[in-house]
Amino acid sequence: MTIRRSLLTVVAAVGAVLVPLSPAAAEPLESTPIYSYADAVRETVWVDTGLTSPQGARVRVAADIIRPREAQTAGVKVPVIMDASPYYTSLGRGNEGQRKTYDSAGRPIQFPLFYDNYFVPRGYAVVLVDLSGTARSNGCVDVGGRSEVASGKAVVDWLNGRATGYTSATGSTQASATWSSGAVGMIGKSWDGTIANGVAATGVDGLKTVVPIGAISSWYDYYRAHGATLTMGTPSALVSRVENSAAANNCATVKSTLDSGSPSSGDMTTMWRERDYVPNAANVKASVFVVHGVNDLNVKSINFGQWWNALPATVERKLWLTQAGHVDPFDFRRSVWVDTLHRWFDHYLMGIDNGIQNDPRSTVEHQPDVWKDDVSWPVVTTPKHLYAHASSTAGVGTLNSAPPPPTEIPVWARFTDNRSSEYTWITNPTSTSSARLIYSSPALTADNRISGTPRITVTATSSAGAARLTAVLVDLGPSTIRNYRASGEGITTLSTRSCWGESGTGDSACFLDTATNKTSTSANIISRGWADLGHYASLDSRKTLSPNTPYKITFNLASTDQVIPAGHKLALVIGSTDSSYIGSAGSYPKIAVDLTKTVLQIPMTGSF
Known part of the structure; x- marks a missing residue:
């Protein structure tokens, strides 16, 4: 605990009024422990x-x-x-x-x-x-x-x-x-x-x-x-x-x-x-x-x-x-x-x-x-619009700032809701999965900071009358992070104690110390968001979807502040029911995403 030199004196006899030692004192004042806790x-x-x-x-x-x-x-x-x-x-x-x-x-x-x-x-x-x-x-x-x-x-x-x-x-x-x-x-x-x-x-x-x-x-x-x-x-x-x-x-x-x-x-x-x-x-x-x-x-x-x-x-x-x-x-x-x-x-x-x-x-x-x-938050960023582009590998492609060519012809990418987890989706990021789509940027040439609230617009169809959508941003590259998925959510509780103030009978000022719990990963999820496609028009009323009809929906991802280091890639994953965090819409629909009408809006400090 930081201990500053006391700049206050107390005259208890005249009301314990806090009085600066010197009117010209250059250091900040602070309250000091002058009263009895007992x-x-x-x-x-x-x-x-x-x-x-x-x-x-x-x-x-x-x-x-x-x-x-x-x-x-x-x-x-x-x-x-x-x-x-x-x-x-x-x-x-x-x-x-x-x-x-x-x-x-x-x-x-x-x-x-x-x-x-x-x-x-x-x-x-x-x-x-x-x-x-x-x-x-x-x-x-x-x-x-x-x-x-x-x-x-x-x-x-x-x-x-x-x-x-x-x-x-x-x-x-x-x-x-x-x-x-x-x-x-x-x-x-x-x-x-x-x-x-x-x-x-x-x-x-x-x-x-x-x-x-x-x-x-x-x-x-x-x-x-x-x-x-x-x-x-x-x-x-x-x-x-x-x-x-x-x-x-x-x-x-x-x-x-x-x-x-x-x-x-x-x-x-x-x-x-x-x-x-x-x-x-x-x-x-x-x-x-x-x-x-x-x-x-x-x-x-x-x-x-x-x-x-x-x-x-x-x-x-x-x-x-x-x-x-x-x-x-x-x-x-x-x-x-x-x-x-x-x-x-x-x-x-x-x-x-x-x-x-x-x-x-x-x-x-x-x-x-x-x-x-x-000095502020979010830090000053350049709003980026990033687009997913298909490749020769189904459901896998690139993510960059180049908009799709102007065309009336949709580019569909397809997957099926199998109620799996985002943590499964981010494994094997270069391979096809029937349960998700993944699009990755080139390796970054410099550190890139994301600061604020990302947002995504997706145009999608569903084979059923209801469907969920999940969007996940991933930092692809070796990282050491707090182990937030462990029981302590990034901390470990120790057996030692440190004291913060005065103790009394039945109320101790001494608390168990903690330490940082770290883990290593090659794919760190940095933001995620979920939506029900039936709320494409409004949150006020869920609409029943007409099978295989395109619907456009925009929703926020988690507010965050993360640095993607140079050499890493930023990936966008699109799935359906993220079983770790949301319930299903009641069926296992097949979903198709129109990549020409899907865009990720992200607050970033750099470019790629």
Whole structure:
């Protein structure tokens, strides 16, 4: 962990006010551990969300709070780091699956993750919120819907004096956040970070920053891919993994709404639109620090790409992209992460002018543990249109920027859906396969960076009334990458521990260390996308296909940032049902692709 020379002194007797040692100090200021973690106030407040349960009761969510006692004694108001989650008493949080614990009186003891251990001594409060229908909150789990977004927003409002909190789940004794400065930062991985996105999209006052890690921006894009059904289960099945017993007994209507709103047709519905935060990204006023894995095959990286691109230009932002999968930066770049997050919160929650807003906007891992900073993201690229060209080998050809010759005669390439996997398709890239098409560029003469969101337009026919399409981009050449397909998704958990902050009885600041898990490959998939051909016209309604009739469809591939080294080739693979990630359309159609009307749009820095 980076340790800076302290530029702050504390005069506890006059309120623990942070005062710079010298007005002319050239180095950035930082908050320092001046408060007692052992003596911190630990309490729970139940905040009224303004909503009612299916039984007509007001929904209150439990907010477990830990904050410096000395600050309250001295009348110093403190900012809040908040993580709103459904997982605190079910799956747990972090690499070690930590759960909240309480003493016999119900007072919170263990606050999962390191935020409390590290930041409370530095003058922050940490607030961990149980989303509606989970743990000690009432109401229903609605999978990113109105109730869960209200769970987070209501607590931000309460911290700013605009909502009502209570000392118990059902009592009438009110609790006020008189100790709060009103500045709130929401953070969290996966579902937690998703709620941070949703709350930010409401434009709520007082939310100064959000740090979504591997977070969803549209729940449709978690469960669907342009009409294709991703193998992620169903929203109602996810509910059953986190809901408390009261919600399990009382929220059948909510689960029924989730089921009816997520039809297997892949249609975009009102239910999905309610859970799409991207259209409301224009409301975001908070700064945004996004962390995502380009190989995250749980929360697909399209989620960060579309969120980032939709944010207003006025929003100050930062981005970390890792080669790992669905992994917290605490476990793939720990010391740098803690230091960067410390500076980020100091600036946006405490107002310390430490210059982090002027740091490089994006930091990307192109090789294991090798990071590159850039002033923006995506980096400035030249949009390329690449075309597939047939060769004498069936289903195998070349990929280049030369458009097909103007002709009215289609050039058909054919394959059959056999529900195999993209990992099978990329083997033997020079050989014919009945299950896919593959087109490869010449060997690159220089490194070529892909930065952004590729998109493909395919014109295809199907022998059946429904069909899936998959497009995969592959780096062909020897590479060493993070082993994101292994159980740790690019990391290995060690037996040693390192400590980040202060420990207390029942809440240790020491966490298992991790190391990078690497593997070698000769064909690395760098982006993929899926679609249901029946959604060629719109996501709103799936059309039945007329056999052997051409349909034109355009869909996005995963947002990414990758370098294709000199000497390697870039390949485009087109298949049907990618059994690793999507369900089939219900049959095994024969598919024909018209190469003259198929084009890959890709953001690249170089050429070939």
